Amino acid sequence: MDAKELKTLKKKNKIRESKTDYIYYAVCGFILFLLAVIIIYPLYYIVIASVSDPSAVVNGEVWLYPVRLTFSGYANLFNRPDVWRGYFNTLVYTLAGTAFNIALTIPAGWALSRDYLPFRRVIMPLLIITMFFGGGLVPYIAVCTALGLYQNPLIMVLGGGVSVYNVFMCKSFFQTNVPKEVLEAAQIDGAGEVRTFFDIVLPLAKSIISVMVLFYAVGHWNNYIDALIFQVDTDYWPLQTVLKALLEVSAGEGEVAAEQFLIAKQVQFTSIIIATVPILILYPMIEKHFGQGVLVGSFK
Amino acid sequence: MQNHSNTAVLTAELPADAAENEKLIEQAYEALDGTEENKPENRNKPSKWDRWKANFKRRGWILLFILPALIYVIIFCYAPMYGILIAFQDYGQGDPIIGADTVWVGFDNFSIFFSDPNFWSYFTNTFLLCFFGFVVGFPLPIIVALLLNSLRAKKVKKGLQILYYAPHFISLVVMVGMLKMIFGSDGLLDKWAGGNGLELFLKPEAFRPLFIFSGNWQDFGWSAIIYLAALSGVDPALHEAAKVDGASRFRRIFSVDLPAIAPTIVMLMILSIGNLMSCGYEKVILMQTDGNRVTSEIISTFVYNFGLGADGKPGLGTAAGLFNSVINVALLIIANFTSKKLANQSMW
Numbered sequence: 001m002d003a004k005e006l007k008t009l010k011k012k013n014k015i016r017e018s019k020t021d022y023i024y025y026a027v028c029g030f031i032l033f034l035l036a037v038i039i040i041y042p043l044y045y046i047v048i049a050s051v052s053d054p055s056a057v058v059n060g061e062v063w064l065y066p067v068r069l070t071f072s073g074y075a076n077l078f079n080r081p082d083v084w085r086g087y088f089n090t091l092v093y094t095l096a097g098t099a100f101n102i103a104l105t106i107p108a109g110w111a112l113s114r115d116y117l118p119f120r121r122v123i124m125p126l127l128i129i130t131m132f133f134g135g136g137l138v139p140y141i142a143v144c145t146a147l148g149l150y151q152n153p154l155i156m157v158l159g160g161g162v163s164v165y166n167v168f169m170c171k172s173f174f175q176t177n178v179p180k181e182v183l184e185a186a187q188i189d190g191a192g193e194v195r196t197f198f199d200i201v202l203p204l205a206k207s208i209i210s211v212m213v214l215f216y217a218v219g220h221w222n223n224y225i226d227a228l229i230f231q232v233d234t235d236y237w238p239l240q241t242v243l244k245a246l247l248e249v250s251a252g253e254g255e256v257a258a259e260q261f262l263i264a265k266q267v268q269f270t271s272i273i274i275a276t277v278p279i280l281i282l283y284p285m286i287e288k289h290f291g292q293g294v295l296v297g298s299f300k
Numbered sequence: 301m302q303n304h305s306n307t308a309v310l311t312a313e314l315p316a317d318a319a320e321n322e323k324l325i326e327q328a329y330e331a332l333d334g335t336e337e338n339k340p341e342n343r344n345k346p347s348k349w350d351r352w353k354a355n356f357k358r359r360g361w362i363l364l365f366i367l368p369a370l371i372y373v374i375i376f377c378y379a380p381m382y383g384i385l386i387a388f389q390d391y392g393q394g395d396p397i398i399g400a401d402t403v404w405v406g407f408d409n410f411s412i413f414f415s416d417p418n419f420w421s422y423f424t425n426t427f428l429l430c431f432f433g434f435v436v437g438f439p440l441p442i443i444v445a446l447l448l449n450s451l452r453a454k455k456v457k458k459g460l461q462i463l464y465y466a467p468h469f470i471s472l473v474v475m476v477g478m479l480k481m482i483f484g485s486d487g488l489l490d491k492w493a494g495g496n497g498l499e500l501f502l503k504p505e506a507f508r509p510l511f512i513f514s515g516n517w518q519d520f521g522w523s524a525i526i527y528l529a530a531l532s533g534v535d536p537a538l539h540e541a542a543k544v545d546g547a548s549r550f551r552r553i554f555s556v557d558l559p560a561i562a563p564t565i566v567m568l569m570i571l572s573i574g575n576l577m578s579c580g581y582e583k584v585i586l587m588q589t590d591g592n593r594v595t596s597e598i599i600s601t602f603v604y605n606f607g608l609g610a611d612g613k614p615g616l617g618t619a620a621g622l623f624n625s626v627i628n629v630a631l632l633i634i635a636n637f638t639s640k641k642l643a644n645q646s647m648w
Contacts, residue, residue, distance in 0.1 A: 020548040028447045035444065036463055038517065042478050043467075045488065049481070060491020108369035111362050118356050118363055123370065130377040132574070133629050136621030137581075137600075138607045138614045139383025143376070145394055161376065162369045193361035222471030225582050229608060240473045244586070247477040268481070272474050279469045287462055290525070 050074075050269035054262040057269070073266035083271055085235065086242035093156040093238055094220040101216040104162050106209060109170020110201055113178075127164045141229060153236035159226050160219060166212055173208040174201070207289040214286040218279055239275055246271055387618040393610055409619035418597070426598040426624070429584075430576045433512045438572055440520045442565065445527035446553050461528070464521025476586040479514050502591025511587060511596075526568070530561045566645050574632030577624060599624045 049057045053068035061067050077083055111117050112124070134140070141150070149155040178201060186196050202209075224240035226232070249264045346354070383397050387410070390403040413419060444464065451457040470478075482488045483500045490498050500506040534556065542552045581600035588596045597605075599620055607617015640646040 018548060020550060024450075024548065024550040025452075028450060032444075032447055032451070032460055035520075036460060039463060039467055039521075042482060042517075045482065046478060058486055060488060063488060104369045104372055107365035111365035114359075114362055116355055116359050116362070117366065118352070118360055123366060126370070127373060130373055132632055133381070133625055134377060135380025135383045136618055136625060137603050138617040138621060139380040139386055139397075140376070141608065142383050142386060142391075142395075142397060142614065143379040146396065147375075150394070159376075161372045164373070167369060193359060194364070197365065218469050222469075222473075224471070224473050229604075231609075240471050243477070244473045247473065247480070265486070268477065272477055276470055276474055280466060283466065283469050284462060287465070290465075 046269055046272055050266070050273050054266040058262065058265060073270040076263055076267050077270045077274065080267065080271075082234075082237075082242050083239070083246070083267075083274075086237055086239035087274070089153070089156075089236055090221060090239040093153075093223075094217050097157045097160075097220040098213055098217045100157060100161055101163075101166075102209065102212055105166050105212055105216075106170055106202075106205065107197065108162065108167045109208075110174050110197060110205075112167065112171040113174035127167065131164050137229070144230065149230065151231050151233065153232050155226055155230045156220075156223070156232065156236070156238060159223075163216075163219075166215060170205075170208055170212065174205070177208075178204055210286045210289050214282060217282065221279055243271055243275055384618060384622055386614055387622050389615055391614045391618075393612070393614060405615070409613075409615040410623070412616055413620050413623065421594070422597055422599050422602050422620075425595055426577055426579055426600070428595075429508055429511065429579050429598060432508055433515060433579070434572050434576060436512055437516050437519070437523070438569070440516055441523035442527055442561070444520055445524040445531060445561075446557055448524065449528060449531040449557065450549055450553065461521070464524065466521075467518045468522035470518060472583045472586060475514055475518060476583065479510060479587070483510060499591070501587065501589050504592045504594040504596070507587065507592040507596045511583070515583070526564060527561050530564045531557060534560045563645060566639055566643050567647065570632070570635045570639050570645075570647055573635035574628060576631055577627045 045063065048064075048066045049062050050073050051069055051071060052062045052066045053070055054073070056062050056067040112120070112127075117123070135143075144150060144155060144159075149158065182200060183196065186200050191199065222240055223238060224244050227237050227241040246264075247268055249261070249268070385397055388404060388406060390405050390408075395402070416422075448457055448460060448464075451460075467475075480487060480501060483498075483506075484490070485499050485501065489500075500510060538556050538560075539552060542556050547555060577599075579598055579600060581598070581604045584596055584598060584601050585604055588601060603617040603621045603624075606612060607614055607620070636647050
């Protein structure tokens, strides 16, 4: 029955479709397809290059499919203690840092979404100003140095603790997604602010929390600069900083150097993949929460 | 004091008790200045301040939730603003911001920066990089959102969206690494061009196109989200009506879709214009080589290259950074003011 209805509907639509519309849809589809190819190809190239013979890659033979399939790049990667240490460090920074971010951001967003929040008129501009003006890089480092965070891996966890932009995103989520009736009922039942937050608001906030986890976790995972500007010891470098050093290797002189260069080249491809895959796994899992309510409204 | 706040709680929920009442009336007679509170019909009502206190007492715990974030922002955002004082000092790495032996140098750091022979080059590089980025990067997500929105196959639309967002999450290090693998020396393009080395990363004229192209590759889909959300709010009846009037799908983009997202476009345009001088250094320094420094040295990379580290000049770096952020704020205010006048739309 349903399928039949659908068929007739489709037929109807087909009759209505004008010639210009067909042209439009064809052009539109073509452009979107082209964009998809432009996005996919570089990613695809890295993947096939990572499993190809490095000399073939360097000679430009690899561009459509792997040439002389080999997994030695991945094997060589296992022999790089710096990469694995970086991986471990990044994992620690990402887990601890994201937990810290969430603990600060979600409650702040909730508090700001309540119009009975005392001093709201002072707090709001105080936060908004920081979105448009800051002290700059050097004073930021000076302040962190005063706090003992210079050359201290703790900066990798504590840096970027609150993104005001994210706080406002949470705020607008709470404003539209927590029903007033539920809060009133809780209040009548004698729940205080703390109880209300943990027992009522948090269970309703799953989607915003997962989106925040994604944003912050990606931020920590991809952070390479803090380790450099705070001169963190190489033993505590996160993966991205290790990767940056790895990618800067260039051709040396002589036979041995040439061979090492090929190995280094291949490790570059494989390390890019192992550095990116965890995020590309996390992202589609959370993507479904990118509903309207979550990402929009943060601009007001 | 304690007593007083107790009455405040009472007054919030019940009419004031007799004593309080009398006091209020007395006050009212004393100062018949016609304010809202002293009008006869308001005499028995608690004052704003009393209500505020009652609310604070009853629900003030909510402050606990914002407090950690607020403290963080004060330490990591406001303390550095205080640290701007470094711009007026002869500051050494690790010094306290104001200490016993702080050497104040007035505007010396600024004059050193402004009289740098490359100052105008940094300035125009910053502007041009952001400006070209804006010219390409601003319309692209709008076009993509409009095209995606007009797709009828919802599953295809969803799939494309997921794909288009994905590069946003790729790190800068990986992004620039990929860029070098394709466009750099020994890169794919080099081999195709005959293998004698295009050396695009050493060419000043290639820096901006590479930077902007890769930036858009990463973010056009992500930036389209906000427009897609605005488009999904368009009433389908509008499309139906336009269809009945004989408007083609292409025509409806201009008559239905674009007007619907116009406020969003204006809002983002204000923000973008406010950002016309604020290119971050994080990606630029990854792409910077001695060959392309002529175009790739912008104000923020100048701060990074000359203001940090043991042999850096923190005072000079702070001054340059401050100069940049003052311009950003000014641009934002001008953009906002203009849109307020022209489109009656403003961010605050």
